[in-house]
Amino acid sequence: MAQTVPTLQLNTGALLPAIGLGTWKSSEDDTYNAVKSAIAAGYRHIDTAANYRNESAVGRAIRDSGIPREDLWITTKLVSTQHRNPKEGLEGSLKRLGLDYVDLYLIHWPVALKTDKLASGDLFSIPLLPNGRRDIDVEDWDFVKTWRLMQELPKTGKCRNIGVSNFSINNLKKILESGEKLTVPAVNQIEVHPQLPQTELIDFCKDHGIVVEAYSPLGSSDSAMLTHPVLVNLAKKYDAQPANVLINWGLSRGYCVLPKSINDMRIKSNFRQITLSDEDFQAVTHLIDELGAKRYVQPDWRPWPIFE
Numbered sequence: 001m002a003q004t005v006p007t008l009q010l011n012t013g014a015l016l017p018a019i020g021l022g023t024w025k026s027s028e029d030d031t032y033n034a035v036k037s038a039i040a041a042g043y044r045h046i047d048t049a050a051n052y053r054n055e056s057a058v059g060r061a062i063r064d065s066g067i068p069r070e071d072l073w074i075t076t077k078l079v080s081t082q083h084r085n086p087k088e089g090l091e092g093s094l095k096r097l098g099l100d101y102v103d104l105y106l107i108h109w110p111v112a113l114k115t116d117k118l119a120s121g122d123l124f125s126i127p128l129l130p131n132g133r134r135d136i137d138v139e140d141w142d143f144v145k146t147w148r149l150m151q152e153l154p155k156t157g158k159c160r161n162i163g164v165s166n167f168s169i170n171n172l173k174k175i176l177e178s179g180e181k182l183t184v185p186a187v188n189q190i191e192v193h194p195q196l197p198q199t200e201l202i203d204f205c206k207d208h209g210i211v212v213e214a215y216s217p218l219g220s221s222d223s224a225m226l227t228h229p230v231l232v233n234l235a236k237k238y239d240a241q242p243a244n245v246l247i248n249w250g251l252s253r254g255y256c257v258l259p260k261s262i263n264d265m266r267i268k269s270n271f272r273q274i275t276l277s278d279e280d281f282q283a284v285t286h287l288i289d290e291l292g293a294k295r296y297v298q299p300d301w302r303p304w305p306i307f308e
Contacts, residue, residue, distance in 0.1 A: 010186040011209040020045030022260030030262040035061035049077035059097035075104040083112035105159040112137035151183040163187030189213040212255035
């Protein structure tokens with residue numbers, strides 16, 4: 001019998017499936033096969049982004065899955081070179097996906113990038129300065145202006161919910177305390193795992209009705225967590241995989257988890273729900289004491305503060 005996927009209610013009233021498939025760093029072919037496998041395994045939540053460059057493959061897999069569109073939750077994200085025109089960004093994503101709407105549209109990073117040095121129509125490359133740093137658009141633009149435009153998008157019917165990604169407490173405060181009574185983001189998608197528990201940020205989001213989504217919940221494919229004796233032994237205890245223990249540790253903390261895999265067996269394993277005992281939950285929580293804190297996704301946005 002298929003598992004019943006837990007859901008989280010957004011501040012819009014929508015119900016977000018609490019386990020989703022991440023597709024970052026997946027090629028077109030790998031993405032297509034992974035999404036088809038995930039949907040067949042019971043996933044109903046697929047997460048992609050414009051600058052993953054695999055939205056077309058996600059859309060093909062959705063159409064070939066045989067599952068009605070209304071039964072799926074599809075998330076995509078605004079690329080930083082389109083902060084000044086998120087409507088155009090959304091329409092481009094829908095065209096690549098071959099969908100009439102997405103369930104969730106996120107500002108991928110709270111930083112706009114300039115486009116004047118990019119080739120015509122090239123919105124996915126990262127424009128760089130001569131010193132190798134990103135060419136950030138900060139002269140007369142910020143993400144509050146982007147958010148002001150984003151909040152108009154649900155009215156078009158082309159996205160059902162809007163949110164942010166990689167936003168710190170300070171950045172969220174700039175939206176919440178702008179004095180304009182802007183729409184409260186439905187979601188903040190951030191890196192979360194035992195080496196980066198983000199407890200203060202998660203609590204802040206909960207206090208303000210923002211659901212957290214955890215990307216990189218395993219750290220990375222070569223994360224020291226996956227081979228740590230605590231996780232290996234817990235996996236044996238629950239007849240599971242170490243990755244599965246990490247995913248369910250996240251679910252136990254009350255947020256959405258987005259594991260990424262292109263391996264059919266791992267995709268199925270990651271979807272399995274287990275209930276960790278309080279003692280085992282604490283054992284995973286305290287991995288940071290031995291392994292130390294570590295952020296696995298940390299692009300260079302200097303001088304713009306991202307993770308302050």
